[in-house]
Amino acid sequence: xxxxxxxxxxxxxxxxxxxxxxxxxxxxxxxxxxxxxxxxxxxxxxxxxxxxxxxxxxxxxxxxxxxxxxxxxxxxxxxxxxxxxxxxxxxxxxxxxxxxxxxxxxxxxxxxxx
Amino acid sequence: xxxxxxxxxxxxxxxxxxxxxxxxxxxxxxxxxxxxxxxxxxxxxxxxxxxxxxxxxxxxxxxxxxxxxxxxxxxxxxxxxxxxxxxxxxxxxxxxxxxxxxxxx
Numbered sequence: 001x002x003x004x005x006x007x008x009x010x011x012x013x014x015x016x017x018x019x020x021x022x023x024x025x026x027x028x029x030x031x032x033x034x035x036x037x038x039x040x041x042x043x044x045x046x047x048x049x050x051x052x053x054x055x056x057x058x059x060x061x062x063x064x065x066x067x068x069x070x071x072x073x074x075x076x077x078x079x080x081x082x083x084x085x086x087x088x089x090x091x092x093x094x095x096x097x098x099x100x101x102x103x104x105x106x107x108x109x110x111x112x113x114x
Numbered sequence: 115x116x117x118x119x120x121x122x123x124x125x126x127x128x129x130x131x132x133x134x135x136x137x138x139x140x141x142x143x144x145x146x147x148x149x150x151x152x153x154x155x156x157x158x159x160x161x162x163x164x165x166x167x168x169x170x171x172x173x174x175x176x177x178x179x180x181x182x183x184x185x186x187x188x189x190x191x192x193x194x195x196x197x198x199x200x201x202x203x204x205x206x207x208x209x210x211x212x213x214x215x216x217x218x219x
Contacts, residue, residue: 099205105157
């Protein structure tokens with residue numbers, strides 16, 4: 001079974017731009033969760049989608065949004081980028097809603113905002 | 115929300131040595147995972163272990179849910195074990211800050 005894939009792997013943007021990241025979960029998994037990892041804040045939960053519905057949301061501003069498609073692939077969007085958005089963005093998939101079973105992580109997208 | 119504490123924050127080992135990493139959590143949980151984050155950022159699943167003991171090669175883990183802690187044992191460490199080890203617990207999958215392990219030859 002193929003693992004979780006994320007595209008792109010690396011991205012450089014400038015302040016004020018917007019960015020879209022993509023995550024394809026393991027086949028058959030319906031839950032996709034997004035996390036932001038920075039040296040100062042560690043791993044922070046952004047949001048979770050399950051069967052195309054946002055199930056949970058972390059404490060991030062409205063500039064961070066996401067969606068999930070019928071094939072369970074998910075995208076997250078960050079608008080009006082700020083320098084502090086530079087981070088490793090990780091997505092994780094699981095067969096059931098997160099927290100009820102094992103999660104599997106993708107390789108991440110490293111975003112640099114200049 | 116649930117609090118997760120990992121110790122030690124940093125660990126340097128000579129190759130071949132054994133180590134124990136600890137994860138304490140503030141509330142009862144029915145979900146606990148251990149991950150290894152490699153130098154490229156990939157989080158690799160080590161164990162899904164809400165309770166009990168599991169072993170996989172040189173690694174083993176024990177979770178005592180009633181006492182709210184989990185332990186990760188690394189035996190005969192190798193340089194490839196270097197990286198950051200995270201535990202993540204609970205329904206909200208709260209991560210600890212990790213233990214940064216460096217194994218030197």
